[in-house]
Amino acid sequence: MALKIVSTAAQKRFPTRHGWMTAIERFDLEVEEGEFVCVVGPSGCGKSTFLRILAGLDHVTGGDVRIVPGPDPSQPLNNVVFQEYAVFPWKSVLDNVAFGLEMRGVGRSQRYERARQWLAKVGLTRFEDYYPGQLSGGMKQRVSIARALTNDPQVLLMDEPLGALDAQTRTVLQEELLTIWEESRKTVVYITHSIEEAVFLADRVVIMTAHPGRVKEEFRVDLPRPRDLSTMATPAFAALTGAVWEALRDEVTRAMAAQA
Amino acid sequence: MSAAKGGARERVPGRGPLPGWVVPGSILLLVAASSQVVFPLWERAWLLFVGVAFVCLVLVVQEVEPRVPMRHRGLYGKALAFGFPVVLLLTWEWLSTSGVLNARWFPPPSQIAVALWELTITYDRFNRTSLIGRPWLLPERLASDGWAGAVALANESHVWATLSRVGFGFAIGAAPGIVIGMVMGLNRTVRMMLDATMSAFYVLPKIAIFPILMLVFANPFGEGPKIAVVAISAFFLVAISTMAGVQGIDEVYLEAGRNFGANRWQMFRHVILPAALPIVFSGLRLALGTALIVIVAVEFVRADRGVGFLIFYNWQVLVTPRMYAALVVVMGLGVLLTSILQLIERRVMPWRRTPDPR
Known part of the structure; x- marks a missing residue:
């Protein structure tokens, strides 16, 4: 399969008052076309920084991170589902979802038609005229996901998209996300701090070290698809999460010690 | 009964149950207070007396609330909100007609209402003015003098004079205020260059530059300086809040805009303007309030028409009911202008309306 994302020796340093702070260093990662990769790491390990660089919202200070462009130049390279939803409170649900298309100059009827298709898939058809302020957190994040998918990017980047939700809403959305993804098989890079979520969703789980952020270990998740909640009850799932946790534990303790 | 009472008392934070004698005691005190027998004895301690009466009133009313059925609570709240000022007005009426208050300085509300009515319907021959420009003469004047007649009627109106000064001044000041504020919010260089200067002007009471404006304009007593001082007051307030609004935009919205390919x-x-709008509007509201203060002050000093003039003139000739009536008009203008702004606000920011219950 073709490589979609290539990161070679990526480095990001920030100037601070006490000199340079290295967020990520010698970060190597390759993601194949159509692969769902979850990046897990202790908080502050630079996983969000890496995602922002991928999204073009930030730049590397060394090395190279790029998304290999597809054959269609009009298809956007990436879109982000942000941690804090970042749906625009001043736009209706429909206009939020159609935002990317509007920015690309797609006509009103065409962009609304495509937005409505995605609204239907995330179950928000009834709410297209609502403003985000009238929606719950889970619904807002559905809008945010639909907004990214309507724009049909080559790579979908998700930065702890379910982190702010309660456990039950979270589980429901994980399942919905899987269903949608299994239909489209888009390349996804998904940042999370939940090991269960990572193993449940991903084809591959990448574990990062903290200070500086670097790839520590990778786990291929061979659980059969389509997956659903029953997947979480299998021994294979338990074994994998256990293994991931073993690999992550040292990093978390180290990160906590560094913060203390 | 006792359970209901207990429930009601829990609703008041930081207060234990009242002793049983408080409510009947309060009622007794209120009744005693409003009888003419007690009051003269206490005349010197009236402020204390008012305080005690208010506390008693609150205690009694508080006991009423839990007895109001849940579905009438909204109505009950409104009754309190509107009932209290009515009680205040009635008290004032009673105090000044009974001679406790000096009716020359504090004329009873009924007299003020009469004065307001008289001001509305009469034409002041000495000042050649009227309150609202005698609109009932409009058809007649239009027939005899054409548009000049209508303009003459508008020109004699105090309300129109003040409204037009505030309206034009506010528009002339707020529009460039929004533009400059946006530029300052968006461009670091402009912001660093202008910020100190703007802040310096911001703290200057704008009424203080009125004399300068009178020098600047060809006709120092005309409308020019008055409109200009309102415009300048509005400008700085609006510019500074707009700048704050733009700077305060949550970074994540800007990033989302960029990520979805928005050009400049x-x-x-789609992002900066709507995100800044709520703060821009709070600046506009502030500026409108200031514009009213400034215009009334300016009209005190130098005007032959306008509501501020009307207040000051009636102070000079010592017709206090009319002075108070003019105050009522100022309040009315404030309410009118604020609600116009609110209407615009709702139209421009439909997402800020109260969320529908789902």
Whole structure:
């Protein structure tokens, strides 16, 4: 399969008052076309920084991170589902979802038609005229996901998209996300701090070290698809999460010690 | 009964149950207070007396609330909100007709209402003014003098004079205020250059530059300086809040805009402008309030028409009911202008309306 994302020796340093702070260093990662990769790491390990660089919202200070462009130049390279939803409170649900298309100059009827298709898939058809302020957190994040998918990017980047939700809403959305993804098989890079979520969703789980952020270990998740909640009850799932946790534990303790 | 009472008392934070004698005691005190027998004895301690009466009133009313059925609570709240000022007015009426208050300085509300009515219907021959410009003469004047007649009627109106000064001044000041504020919010260089200067002007009471404006304009007593001082007051307030609004935009919205490929204009139109609007409008509201203060002050000093003039003139000739009536008009103008702004606000920011219950 073709490589979609290539990161070679990526480095990001920030100037601070006490000199340079290295967020990520010698970060190597390759993601194949159509692969769902979850990046897990202790908080502050630079996983969000890496995602922002991928999204073009930030730049590397060394090395190279790029998304290999597809054959269609009009298809956007990436879109982000942000941690804090970042749906625009001043736009209706429909206009939020159609935002990317509007920015690309797609006509009103065409962009609304495509937005409505995605609204239907995330179950928000009834709410297209609502403003985000009238929606719950889970619904807002559905809008945010639909907004990214309507724009049909080559790579979908998700930065702890379910982190702010309660456990039950979270589980429901994980399942919905899987269903949608299994239909489209888009390349996804998904940042999370939940090991269960990572193993449940991903084809591959990448574990990062903290200070500086670097790839520590990778786990291929061979659980059969389509997956659903029953997947979480299998021994294979338990074994994998256990293994991931073993690999992550040292990093978390180290990160906590560094913060203390 | 006792359970209901207990429930009601829990609703008042930081207060234990009242002793049983408080409510009947309060009622007794209120009744005693409003009888003419007690009051003269206490005349010197009236402020204390008012305080005690208010506390008693609150205690009694508080006991009423839990007895109001849940579905009438909204109505009950409104009754309190509107009932209290009515009680205040009635008290004032009673105090000044009974001679406790000096009716020359504090004329009873009924007299003020009469004065307001008289001001509305009469034409002041000495000042050649009227309150609202005698609109009932409009058809007649239009027939005899054409548009000049209508303009003459508008020109004799105090309300129109003040409204037009505030309206034009506010528009002339707020529009460039929004533009400059946006530029300052968006461009670091402009902001660093202008910020100190703007802040310096911001703290200057704008009424203080009125004499300068009178020097600047060809006709120092005309409308020019008055409109200009309102415009300048509005400008700085609006510019500074707009700048704050733009700077305060949550970074994540800007990033989302960029990530979805918005160009500079789209960024402004779809992200920056709507994100800053709530703060821009709070600046506009502030500026409107200030504009009213400034215009009334200016009309005190230098005007032959306008509501401020009307207040000051009636102070000079010692017709206090009319002075109070003019105050009522100022309040009315404030309410009118604020609600116009609110209407615009709701139209421009439909997402800020109260969320529908789902």
